[in-house]
Amino acid sequence: MEQDHFSNNGPQSKLIDAAITLFSEKGYAATSVREIVELAGVSKPVLYYYFKNKEGLFNAILDEASEWQEQIIRNVLDSPQSATEKLLILYTHIDDAFQEHPDFFRFIHSLILGLPQGNPVYDLERFHRRMIDLVREIYQQGRVKGEFLEADPEDFASLIIGVNDFCLHLECLNPEKGDSERPKRLLNLALKGLKNKD
Amino acid sequence: MEQDHFSNNGPQSKLIDAAITLFSEKGYAATSVREIVELAGVSKPVLYYYFKNKEGLFNAILDEASEWQEQIIRNVLDSPQSATEKLLILYTHIDDAFQEHPDFFRFIHSLILGLPQGNPVYDLERFHRRMIDLVREIYQQGRVKGEFLEADPEDFASLIIGVNDFCLHLECLNPEKGDSERPKRLLNLALKGLKNKD
DNA sequence: GTCTATACATGGATAGAC
DNA sequence: GTCTATCCATGTATAGAC
Numbered sequence: 001m002e003q004d005h006f007s008n009n010g011p012q013s014k015l016i017d018a019a020i021t022l023f024s025e026k027g028y029a030a031t032s033v034r035e036i037v038e039l040a041g042v043s044k045p046v047l048y049y050y051f052k053n054k055e056g057l058f059n060a061i062l063d064e065a066s067e068w069q070e071q072i073i074r075n076v077l078d079s080p081q082s083a084t085e086k087l088l089i090l091y092t093h094i095d096d097a098f099q100e101h102p103d104f105f106r107f108i109h110s111l112i113l114g115l116p117q118g119n120p121v122y123d124l125e126r127f128h129r130r131m132i133d134l135v136r137e138i139y140q141q142g143r144v145k146g147e148f149l150e151a152d153p154e155d156f157a158s159l160i161i162g163v164n165d166f167c168l169h170l171e172c173l174n175p176e177k178g179d180s181e182r183p184k185r186l187l188n189l190a191l192k193g194l195k196n197k198d
Numbered sequence: 199m200e201q202d203h204f205s206n207n208g209p210q211s212k213l214i215d216a217a218i219t220l221f222s223e224k225g226y227a228a229t230s231v232r233e234i235v236e237l238a239g240v241s242k243p244v245l246y247y248y249f250k251n252k253e254g255l256f257n258a259i260l261d262e263a264s265e266w267q268e269q270i271i272r273n274v275l276d277s278p279q280s281a282t283e284k285l286l287i288l289y290t291h292i293d294d295a296f297q298e299h300p301d302f303f304r305f306i307h308s309l310i311l312g313l314p315q316g317n318p319v320y321d322l323e324r325f326h327r328r329m330i331d332l333v334r335e336i337y338q339q340g341r342v343k344g345e346f347l348e349a350d351p352e353d354f355a356s357l358i359i360g361v362n363d364f365c366l367h368l369e370c371l372n373p374e375k376g377d378s379e380r381p382k383r384l385l386n387l388a389l390k391g392l393k394n395k396d
Numbered sequence: 397g398t399c400t401a402t403a404c405a406t407g408g409a410t411a412g413a414c
Numbered sequence: 415g416t417c418t419a420t421c422c423a424t425g426t427a428t429a430g431a432c
Binding site: 032033034044045048053054 | 424425426427428429
Binding site: 230243 | 406407408409410
């Protein structure tokens with residue numbers, strides 16, 4: 001139960017869990033099918049039976065990541081808070097998700113920031129665009145209400161997402177000395193000159 | 199001459215150029231020795247003669263990257279400017295280097311941000327620490343001169359480097375619609391609430 | 397649905413001639 | 415120093431029995 005990334009306990013979820021663990025350590029290309037099935041405790045053909053091939057596993061994991069992102073975005077948009085608080089909630093949700101499934105996030109994050117490295121093709125930029133669009137939307141709502149000073153919405157969004165990406169990156173580098181307050185501190189630092197003081 | 203990453207034109211530099219091109223497209227693990235020697239126009243044993251093996255090529259490239267970083271840092275520290283201007287110069291130097299050798303930087307950048315992916319071990323975090331230390335140093339100089347408001351030096355440095363990393367990342371994603379002014383704009387945005395207005 | 401055993405391709409590295 | 419030819423390990427994927 002404890003190390004489970006996904007719900008049920010059939011061969012599918014055992015394979016997905018094993019794949020996430022290994023992909024997040026060594027990457028897709030450097031992980032062999034043999035290792036995956038060994039860690040999952042099944043034999044090779046089981047993998048080819050449930051997922052079409054190694055690439056099928058990869059796609060299953062990324063589809064799951066998409067759903068997570070959508071859910072985070074929905075939660076943030078639905079919250080009845082101010083724009084600044086919405087940004088804080090976004091940061092918090094992302095960090096919570098990261099704490100709960102660190103290797104899953106390490107993997108996704110490295111895919112988005114890294115090179116193809118022999119991975120199957122997948123529209124990874126979508127994750128990024130989705131986040132930028134969300135923050136731009138939040139900025140514009142806040143701007144209308146006089147919560148923020150004038151700035152280019154795209155630049156504002158890039159700043160906010162860039163800072164958060166960097167924090168995630170730092171946490172990926174050394175999860176041991178994780179400073180769970182850093183994202184919030186850096187967000188405040190970045191917002192210092194952008195908020196309207198009234 | 200035009201696509202050269204390194205000085206002379208012997209087999210060494212042809213191999214290094216070819217390796218950089220391919221590594222930056224597909225990553226280390228996914229690039230085969232066969233491809234490298236084909237692009238370099240030499241045969242396999244030449245690679246094993248000059249560099250001990252594939253890993254030797256990798257190390258040669260990263261050592262070169264280290265020297266570049268040191269040179270940028272020296273230039274920034276030696277400039278007689280204010281702290282804010284030093285940060286701008288840092289951003290400019292990095293961007294210049296990126297414009298001049300895009301695939302070289304794409305590769306280094308993805309190594310730092312990505313996962314091991316079967317790469318040889320190399321102290322990549324050093325690149326990152328070096329930059330953070332530099333910016334913290336600049337901040338403290340500026341703080342003494344009353345140029346900046348009070349902030350945690352480490353957080354300040356994280357913010358500045360994080361923003362720049364993100365800009366590099368955006369440029370790596372789509373070099374075509376490169377917005378060469380973005381780094382400076384985002385730097386200003388981030389510094390808005392941190393500078394002393396006198 | 398799940399296993400054992402195996403086919404088949406590719407990649408890193410080297411032997412040995414020139 | 416550079417080549418051709420080759421060795422050998424590893425990896426993906428499947429055939430065929432249960």
